Amino acid sequence: MDLNRLKYATPLQSFVDTTFFQELSRIKLDILKLSSEGQKIYTSVNLENLSKSSVGGSIFLNSQSFDQECWHGVEKDVVISGTLYNFNTIEEFKSLDKQKFLEDRFKDVWERSKHDINQAVSFDMISFADLKRYKFYYWLCVTCFIPQLLSVNIIKKVPIDGVEEIQKWFNMHSKEWVCLLDKKGHILKYSVDAVENSRALCIRDTSNVPETPSTLTKNFLSIFNYHYPAKNQIMVNFIRTNDSSFAYDLKLSSEGTIDRFKVSGWERNAQGKLLPRVTDLSALIDPLKIADQSVDLNLKLMKWRVAPEINLKVIKEIKVLILGAGTLGCYVSRTLMAWGVRTVTLVDNSTVSFSNPVRQSLFGFDDVGKPKAETAANALKKVFPLMDATGVELSIPMIGHPITNEEKEKKEFEKLYELIKCHDVIFLLMDSRETRWLPAVLANVMGKVVINAALGFDSYLVMRHGIYDANDDSERLGCYFCNDVVVPMDSLTDKTLDQMCTVTRPGVALLAAAQAVELLVSLLQQKAVHNVPAGEKNFLGCIPHQIRGFLNEFTTLKLETPAYKHCSACSSAIVQECEELGWEFVKNSLNNPDYIEELSGLRDVKREVENLTEDITEWNIDEEEEFDIIR
Structure with missing residues (x-):
C-alpha cells in the first residue's frame, strides 16, 4: 500500500428536516404528480461553526430547500444546488441502477465543471414518498470523481x-x-x-x-x-x-x-452501510394534517391520470346547504365529503327514530331521540374532523299550511333566508313537495344553484333548477314545480303513516344521492354555472337537466323541461313579489290558498282549461247526416 497516497474524508453529511418531507408531499400532489423528472432543490453549507465531533460540513434540507429565492443573499454560507428524483413506486426506487445513476450524474457535472470549476459541487437525491403511510425513503449522493489513471x-x-x-x-x-x-x-x-x-x-x-x-x-x-x-x-x-x-x-x-x-458519492446510513434511509413521520405529524392530505390525495390521484382538467379547488371551497337530514341527506353528505367539500350545513326539524339508522348512514342506534341535523353534522366530523359541518334544527314554513304562530314562523323564515344567502349550493331533499317550495323561491331570489332529489317506491328524480335572472328570462331550465298546473298544497294532514313517510326500495336513495352530487360536480366544472344548457358536455361527460331512474326496469332517462312562465316557484311574478315583500309574501302564501295561483297566473290557466271543457261539453253531435261517417 502506498502510504503517501492522499486520503479523503466524507464530502458532506445530510440532515433532512421533517418539513422537507411535508413540502415534498405537497409538491408530489400538486406539481410532480406522476412525473419522475428532476426537481431542483437548494441548500447552503455552513462551515463556520463545525463542532469538534463533526467529520465535516452538512447538507441541511427543509421546506425552504424547494425555493431558490430563500437562498439569495446567504452570507458566508456556500449555497449549492441539487436535484431530487421522486419515484412513483417503491419498486422503481429499489430497482434503480444506483451506479449507472451516479455515472449519469457525473457526466452532467463533468461537462459543467470543465467550463466552471465551481460547478463541480452538487448533490442528488432519490426518493419514494408513501403518502398513505407517511413513510419517506431517500438516498442522497454527492458526486465525486477522479480519472482511473x-x-x-x-x-x-x-x-x-x-x-x-x-x-x-x-x-x-x-x-x-x-x-x-x-x-x-x-x-x-x-x-x-x-x-x-x-x-x-x-x-x-x-x-x-x-x-x-x-x-x-x-x-x-x-x-x-x-x-x-x-x-x-x-x-x-x-x-x-x-x-x-x-x-x-x-x-x-x-x-x-x-x-x-x-x-x-452515495451516502452511508446511520449504521455505516451503503443503503437508503427511511423516515416515518406518521407518529410525528398532526393526524389532522395527515387526514387532510390523504383526502386530497384520493382526489388528486384522479387528476393526475384520469381527469387532469378537473378543478378540485372550486369543489373544496363550495358551501353547501342540505335541507333534509334523512336518507338522502346522509348519503349526499357522505358523497360530498368524498369529493372534498369541506363546508356543509344540514337542516332538519326531526329526531332520529329507531327505524332510521339502518337506512340513514350518519346515525347509529345510540343516536335515537337526538336531533337529526346536529347528529348528522357531528357524525361527519367524526369521519373527517376537518369538516366544517353544522346542524340546524329548523321547521321550514310550508305552503298550504296556515300560520299558527307568526312570531315563531317569521323567525324560521328569516333563519332560512340567511342560510340560503350564505351558501352557494342548495340541496332540496325533504319528504314533501310543500316543504321544498319556499327554499326554491328564495334560491331564485338570490340566484343560487339548486339540486333537487325526490324518491318514489322504485323510481327517483334528480334535477338542477334553472337559475332565475331578472335581466334575461328567455331561456331557462325549469324547476321542480314547473310541470305543475296547481300550487303545492298540504299533503301531510290526515294521511296514514305509509303516506307520510317516503316508502322506497333501499337502493333508490343511494342512486339518487350519488347522481345528485355527481351532477353538481359536473356543473361546477363549467366556467359559469348559471343556466348551463341541458346536455352540454365537459371532460366529465354530459350535464343533464333531469335524471329520472326506474329501478323496476333498471333504466335511466335524461329529460329537459323549460321554465314555465306561470310556475308557482320560479316565475317572474313570484320571484319579484318575494324579493319585494319578504315575510309578507310568505305569510300571504301560507294563509291564502289563492294568493300564489292569482300571482303566478295559474288561476287564469285554470279558467282557460275550465272554459275549454265547457266548450267541448256544449259541442254535441246529433245529426249524423252532417258528417261523413266511416263504417
Whole structure:
C-alpha cells in the first residue's frame, strides 16, 4: 500500500428536516404528480461553526430547500444546488441502477465543471414518498470523481501562509470553491488562463478531519489536471474556517488520457452501510394534517391520470346547504365529503327514530331521540374532523299550511333566508313537495344553484333548477314545480303513516344521492354555472337537466323541461313579489290558498282549461247526416 497516497474524508453529511418531507408531499400532489423528472432543490453549507465531533460540513434540507429565492443573499454560507428524483413506486426506487445513476450524474457535472470549476459541487437525491403511510425513503449522493489513471500522492506537508487573507477572500466570494495563488502570492479567481502561472491551488475544504481533505478534492484536482495536464506537481492549500487549515505538495501522476473515471458519492446510513434511509413521520405529524392530505390525495390521484382538467379547488371551497337530514341527506353528505367539500350545513326539524339508522348512514342506534341535523353534522366530523359541518334544527314554513304562530314562523323564515344567502349550493331533499317550495323561491331570489332529489317506491328524480335572472328570462331550465298546473298544497294532514313517510326500495336513495352530487360536480366544472344548457358536455361527460331512474326496469332517462312562465316557484311574478315583500309574501302564501295561483297566473290557466271543457261539453253531435261517417 502506498502510504503517501492522499486520503479523503466524507464530502458532506445530510440532515433532512421533517418539513422537507411535508413540502415534498405537497409538491408530489400538486406539481410532480406522476412525473419522475428532476426537481431542483437548494441548500447552503455552513462551515463556520463545525463542532469538534463533526467529520465535516452538512447538507441541511427543509421546506425552504424547494425555493431558490430563500437562498439569495446567504452570507458566508456556500449555497449549492441539487436535484431530487421522486419515484412513483417503491419498486422503481429499489430497482434503480444506483451506479449507472451516479455515472449519469457525473457526466452532467463533468461537462459543467470543465467550463466552471465551481460547478463541480452538487448533490442528488432519490426518493419514494408513501403518502398513505407517511413513510419517506431517500438516498442522497454527492458526486465525486477522479480519472482511473490519475494518482494523487503527497510529496510533503508544507507550511501555509496567508490563511486569513484566503479565508477573507472566500467569505467575500461565497460562490467560489477554489482560487489560485500566483507566484507573488496574490489571490486570483480560478481560470484556465491563470492555471499555468499559478503557484498554489486553494480549496475551500468541507472536512473537519485533521490533515485529511474532503473527497470533493478529487473533483477539483481532476479539473485542474484536465486544464493543465503538463503540471504534475502543485501545492494545494486546504482552507477551513477554523485554525486547522493545512497545505500539501502533491504529485499528480497520469498514466494515460483522461477518459475513464472512478465515480462515488452515495451516502452511508446511520449504521455505516451503503443503503437508503427511511423516515416515518406518521407518529410525528398532526393526524389532522395527515387526514387532510390523504383526502386530497384520493382526489388528486384522479387528476393526475384520469381527469387532469378537473378543478378540485372550486369543489373544496363550495358551501353547501342540505335541507333534509334523512336518507338522502346522509348519503349526499357522505358523497360530498368524498369529493372534498369541506363546508356543509344540514337542516332538519326531526329526531332520529329507531327505524332510521339502518337506512340513514350518519346515525347509529345510540343516536335515537337526538336531533337529526346536529347528529348528522357531528357524525361527519367524526369521519373527517376537518369538516366544517353544522346542524340546524329548523321547521321550514310550508305552503298550504296556515300560520299558527307568526312570531315563531317569521323567525324560521328569516333563519332560512340567511342560510340560503350564505351558501352557494342548495340541496332540496325533504319528504314533501310543500316543504321544498319556499327554499326554491328564495334560491331564485338570490340566484343560487339548486339540486333537487325526490324518491318514489322504485323510481327517483334528480334535477338542477334553472337559475332565475331578472335581466334575461328567455331561456331557462325549469324547476321542480314547473310541470305543475296547481300550487303545492298540504299533503301531510290526515294521511296514514305509509303516506307520510317516503316508502322506497333501499337502493333508490343511494342512486339518487350519488347522481345528485355527481351532477353538481359536473356543473361546477363549467366556467359559469348559471343556466348551463341541458346536455352540454365537459371532460366529465354530459350535464343533464333531469335524471329520472326506474329501478323496476333498471333504466335511466335524461329529460329537459323549460321554465314555465306561470310556475308557482320560479316565475317572474313570484320571484319579484318575494324579493319585494319578504315575510309578507310568505305569510300571504301560507294563509291564502289563492294568493300564489292569482300571482303566478295559474288561476287564469285554470279558467282557460275550465272554459275549454265547457266548450267541448256544449259541442254535441246529433245529426249524423252532417258528417261523413266511416263504417
